[in-house]
Amino acid sequence: MTGAGRKKWYSSSLHKILTNEKYMGDALLQKTYTVDFLSKKRVNNDGVVPQYYVENNHEAIIPKHLFMLVQEELKKRKIAHISKNGQRRNYSSNHSLAQIVFCENCGEIFRRVHWNNRGKRSIVWRCVSRLENTGVFCDARTVREEDLKQAVIQAINELFKNRSNFLKVLEQNIAHTLSSHLHDKLVKVEKELEALQHSLIGLANSNKDYNDVVDNIYKQREEKQQLQLEIAEQDNGRERLNEIAELLKKQTCELETYDEQLVRRMIEKITVHPEKLEIEFKSEMAVEVEI
Known part of the structure; x- marks a missing residue:
């Protein structure tokens, strides 16, 4: 059941939950404002009245780190791919290979197509430039889905067979993602924000102009949120590397059949x-x- 008591969940409701800063203990005040005090009608605040962001306003339901990981994933899914002609391709989870198969020739994605060639039905993957008018000529070949899946199985088994070499590379990559420069920058920005907040209180109490300080606070807060996203992305990448390392250590036999979940966890990109x-x-x- 939803918070309103409805049985059906809508994607817009889920998006509001996933992006609501209150779950990590913060609060953005005056998201809406009253336009008619008689009817008490409220509308979204698009900058008509000032908004105030309060950090650590209340006890968090989820850790900030986890909340920022969700924001990083939402950002990644918002626009999965932008082609050379500016066409935006949105994220899709319909198939484990969706939007990770790319054309070496024109840089576009490959799309899954149900093909009927002279009465023979099959599932193939074709470059989008050959399926729609993208303004780019492309003569990339068509790939049968079975061939694509077998190639993925072969690549994963190659990883398993040479696990000792791959594990060394993984350890190096994991160590590389442990860089602390982002955390150091975040600490610096947080200290600057704290100093600006104290300065704002002093100016407000003495009735002096504090617009410049407020502008700086907004800029520092935006930089802080960007750093938190970058740290979440870094942590997410390290978790993926650790997950693959554990798979390599535990897997004792070669893969015989195509495993959708394993492909989603391991494969980043396929170039044809x-x-x-x-x-x-x-x-x-x-x-x-x-x-």
């Missing part, structure tokens, strides 16, 4: 070349498979 596929893992490693 004229005679091969380049399969990149989320560990920044790649395997080439001829097909």
Whole structure:
């Protein structure tokens, strides 16, 4: 049941929950304001009246770190890919290979197509430039889905067979993501924000102009939120690397059948070349498979 007592959940309701800063203990005041005090009608505040952001306003339901991880994922899903001609491709989770298969020739994504070729039905993947008018000529080949899946299985098994070499690379990549410079910058911004807040209180109490200080507070707060997103992205990447490392250590036999969940966890990108596929893992490693 929703908070309003309804049985059906809408995506807009879920988005509001996922982006509501109150879950991490903060509060943005005056998101709406009253336009008619008789009817008590309220509308969204689009800058008509000032808003105030209060950090640590109340006890958090979820850690800030987790909230920022969600924001990083939402940002990534908002626009999954922008093609060379500016076309935006939105995120899709319909298939484990959706929007991770790219054309080496024109840079566009490959799309899953139900094909009927001379009465013979099959599922293939084709470059979007060959399916719609993108303004780019492309003669990239069509790839049968079964061939694509077999290539992915082969690449994953190659990873398992050479796990000792790949684990060394993974350890190096994990160590690289442990860089603390973002945390140091965040601490610096937080100290500057604290100093600005004290300065604002002093100016307000003495009835002096504090507009410049307020502008600086907004700028510092935006920088802080951006740093928190970057840290969440870094932490998310490190978790993915650790997850792949654990898989390599635990997997004792080769993969025989296509595993959608494993592909979602391991594969970052597949590039279709004229005679091969380049399969990149989320560990920044790649395997080439001829097909």
